[in-house]
Amino acid sequence: xxxxxxxxxxxxLPRVILSVSPPTRGPGDILALMRKAYEMDxxxxxxxxxxxxxAFKELRILTEDExxxxxxxxxxxxxxxxxxxxxxxxxxxxxxTITKSLFSPDLIxxxxxxxxxxxxxxxxxxxxxxxxxxxxxxxxxxxxxxxEKTISLFQPEASPFLFVGERYGDxxxxxxxxxxxxxxxxxxxxxxxxxxxxxxxATFFLPMAKPLHAAAYAVPINRRRGFxxxxxxxxxxxxxDQPVISLNPLADKELLGNLEDAFSFLFDELKICLxxxxxxxxxxxxxxxxxxxxxxxxxxxxxx
Numbered sequence: 001x002x003x004x005x006x007x008x009x010x011x012x013l014p015r016v017i018l019s020v021s022p023p024t025r026g027p028g029d030i031l032a033l034m035r036k037a038y039e040m041d042x043x044x045x046x047x048x049x050x051x052x053x054x055a056f057k058e059l060r061i062l063t064e065d066e067x068x069x070x071x072x073x074x075x076x077x078x079x080x081x082x083x084x085x086x087x088x089x090x091x092x093x094x095x096x097t098i099t100k101s102l103f104s105p106d107l108i109x110x111x112x113x114x115x116x117x118x119x120x121x122x123x124x125x126x127x128x129x130x131x132x133x134x135x136x137x138x139x140x141x142x143x144x145x146x147x148e149k150t151i152s153l154f155q156p157e158a159s160p161f162l163f164v165g166e167r168y169g170d171x172x173x174x175x176x177x178x179x180x181x182x183x184x185x186x187x188x189x190x191x192x193x194x195x196x197x198x199x200x201x202a203t204f205f206l207p208m209a210k211p212l213h214a215a216a217y218a219v220p221i222n223r224r225r226g227f228x229x230x231x232x233x234x235x236x237x238x239x240x241d242q243p244v245i246s247l248n249p250l251a252d253k254e255l256l257g258n259l260e261d262a263f264s265f266l267f268d269e270l271k272i273c274l275x276x277x278x279x280x281x282x283x284x285x286x287x288x289x290x291x292x293x294x295x296x297x298x299x300x301x302x303x304x
Contacts, residue, residue, distance in 0.1 A: 002041060003289075004298040006273050008243055009194050009215045011160050015267070016292050017071065018285065019046035019278040020055075031055040035062070036282045040289060044069040046276045053153065060158060070159045071196070071276075076168035079147035079184045080177075082140050088168065090132070097131040098174040102204075137175050142183045156192035163218060164188055165209075169199040173208040185212050196245060202233045206240055216273060218245035221266065234270060243273035250277055256284065259291035268297050 003014035018037055022029040034045060034055055047053045047070045056070040077088040087094065154162060164184050172180050181197070188195040198218040199205030205219055217240070221233065237244055246266050249255070255262040266272050279285045292298055 003043075003292065006243075008161070008273065011194060013069070013161070013274055014042075014044050015274055015298055016263075016288065017044050017046050017274060017276045018042055018288070019048060019276050020052070021278050021280050023280055025051070027051045027055050031058050033279075033282070033285075034059050037279070037285050038063060038065075038068070040285060042285070042289075043067060045071070047072045047159070049073075050153065057158070066158075068158065069161075071161050071163060072154045072159050073163040073166060073198070074147075074150055074154075074184075074188075075166045076164065076172055076181060076184060078150040079143050079187075080140055080168065080172060080180050081143040081146070082136060086143070086146065087140060093130055093132055094171055094175070097137070098171060100131055102174055132175070137177065140172075140175070140177055140180065142180055144187075147184065147187060151188065151191055151193075154193070160192075160194055161196055161215065162188055162193040163198045164195045164214075165198045167200055169197060169209070170201050170205050173199070173205065178208065178212070181209065182212050185214055198245075198247065203236055206236060206244075210240070210242060214242075216243035216245050218247050218276070220248045221246040221270070221272070237270050237272065244270075246270075246272050246275040248278065249275045253278070253280075256287065259288060260294050263291055263295050263298075267295055 003016060005012045005014055007013075020030055020033045020037060022033045030052055037045070038059060043065075045052070045056055045068075047056055053070065053072050056068070060066065060068050077086065080087040082090055151162070165181060169181060172178070185195045185197065194215040196216045196218050197209045197212060197214040199209065200220060202219040202221065206217055209217060221237070249262060249266055250259070263275070266275055277288050279288055
């Protein structure tokens with residue numbers, strides 16, 4: 001099928017982008033499933049890890065199709081250091097700092113009841129009360145060599161868009177270091193990529209990240225991994241005047257049996273720009289593509 005498309009800063013992307021994730025997740029398995037998707041007219045792939053990026057490069061060589069597009073991910077931890085040490089090595093301390101400054105005991109209790117508090121996608125529950133001092137937070141700096149080394153792994157010709165931020169996008173905002181994300185967005189554009197700022201906590205991330213002028217903003221939009229009140233997040237997304245991309249719209253496969261309703265909610269009610277949906281088999285890819293065909297708002301308008 002021919003997937004419907006949207007334009008972001010003059011570049012075309014399909015409204016639903018596949019994140020290929022076979023059960024074994026080896027590079028060869030990823031490539032095989034990407035090739036199956038390509039045979040179904042899929043031409044754009046989410047590339048969340050380096051092994052996905054390698055499989056995508058091989059697919060472009062095998063198919064000799066230079067129109068294939070990939071969307072790599074660059075975590076914000078690749079561009080932040082504290083006293084010369086990569087910030088992610090202080091993860092427990094960072095998590096404790098953000099927990100103390102942003103989360104009430106009631107919110108933590110609710111998140112634990114939802115089963116997401118210890119998820120690696122969110123802020124970890126610290127084992128101690130040790131936190132970063134204000135001076136330490138101020139000493140966190142942009143790590144240009146590490147950031148440049150990571151971004152050099154991607155080519156704007158094959159991957160015009162680049163997801164920037166991810167979990168550490170939220171963390172830097174939580175620490176008040178918006179300036180570091182701003183620098184990453186600027187460097188990403190200088191390298192010829194269009195930056196898509198991504199985070200995990202929609203109601204916190206979107207308002208804080210909006211002034212950074214990314215090409216688009218990507219967050220999970222489901223209760224399981226969205227880390228937010230769904231009603232509050234939905235109201236925010238409806239009013240957000242920049243392109244919003246839904247990450248993990250199928251809630252870790254929980255909504256695979258109800259795809260049409262899930263996509264209708266995202267595209268018709270929330271008016272999101274794109275969705276990145278994970279598929280682990282050829283059958284799931286077919287199921288997702290058929291569901292997209294049934295969404296009225298995604299059907300191309302007939303020409304007069």
